[in-house]
Amino acid sequence: MRSTTIALVFGLAGLTAGSLLSSRAAAAAAASYGEDRAQIEDLQARYLFALDFHDPQLYASTFTPDGILDYGEGDVKGREAIIKVIGGMPNNRVTKGPNGEALRPSAGRHQITNIVIKVEGNKAVGRSSWFHVGNDNATRANTIGGFGHYEDELVKVNGQWFFTKRKIFNEGSARWQYKGDRNPAW
Numbered sequence: 001m002r003s004t005t006i007a008l009v010f011g012l013a014g015l016t017a018g019s020l021l022s023s024r025a026a027a028a029a030a031a032s033y034g035e036d037r038a039q040i041e042d043l044q045a046r047y048l049f050a051l052d053f054h055d056p057q058l059y060a061s062t063f064t065p066d067g068i069l070d071y072g073e074g075d076v077k078g079r080e081a082i083i084k085v086i087g088g089m090p091n092n093r094v095t096k097g098p099n100g101e102a103l104r105p106s107a108g109r110h111q112i113t114n115i116v117i118k119v120e121g122n123k124a125v126g127r128s129s130w131f132h133v134g135n136d137n138a139t140r141a142n143t144i145g146g147f148g149h150y151e152d153e154l155v156k157v158n159g160q161w162f163f164t165k166r167k168i169f170n171e172g173s174a175r176w177q178y179k180g181d182r183n184p185a186w
Contacts, residue, residue: 036119039161040126040154047163048110048130056086063163064155070167072176093136108134108145116185124161126152127185146172151184 043062050059060079063069069076069085076085093106114129131147148170155164169184170176178184 033119036124036156036161037117040117040119040124041115043154043161043163044112044115044126044128044150047166048112051086052107052109054086054089056083059083059086063166064157067163068165069163070165072168072170072173094138096138098138103138103140106134106136106140108132108136112150114149114185118186122156124152124154124156126150126154128152146170148172148176149178149184 047059047062050056050062060082063079063082065079066077067079067082069082071085076082095103097103110130110132112128112130115126116128117124117126127149129147129149132145133142134145135142136145137143148168151167151169152163153165154161156162168176169178171178
């Protein structure tokens with residue numbers, strides 16, 4: 001009887017320890033996903049701030065050195081090529097009002113929403129919606145200037161996330177719009 005009690009006590013202790021270790025492993029995995037997701041969302045925000053404040057170097061730094069930007073005009077490969085494309089974007093903003101008066105500078109800001117991310121080790125894929133709010137018009141009224149979604153491939157290098165590829169869909173352009181017939185977010 002005594003040996004049965006001892007075996008039962010050790011058996012229960014083993015089950016309890018195993019359960020605790022399993023719970024800790026699950027909690028660590030969830031924390032790791034949460035940390036990765038926060039870092040990826042931070043990357044997405046830095047990308048948009050760099051775009052909106054016309055900082056081609058910061059914009060390109062969100063990609064791996066051989067990263068690909070696909071914005072509807074074909075793939076742009078590598079940071080230097082990305083800097084050239086973003087740095088060469090025209091400044092064709094409205095500068096005169098309806099009566100020819102000089103206007104205060106216009107501004108535009110991209111917003112990102114509906115973010116879904118799948119992380120597998122040091123690689124991830126993401127999907128998100130975007131829209132642009134701006135006041136680049138003669139009355140400086142706020143308007144929605146465009147919307148679409150991103151399809152991202154990412155990699156974690158030395159603890160930091162980068163885009164290896166970012167494909168931009170813009171529903172305001174026939175060439176850039178999404179032509180699929182299924183939900184792009186799985």
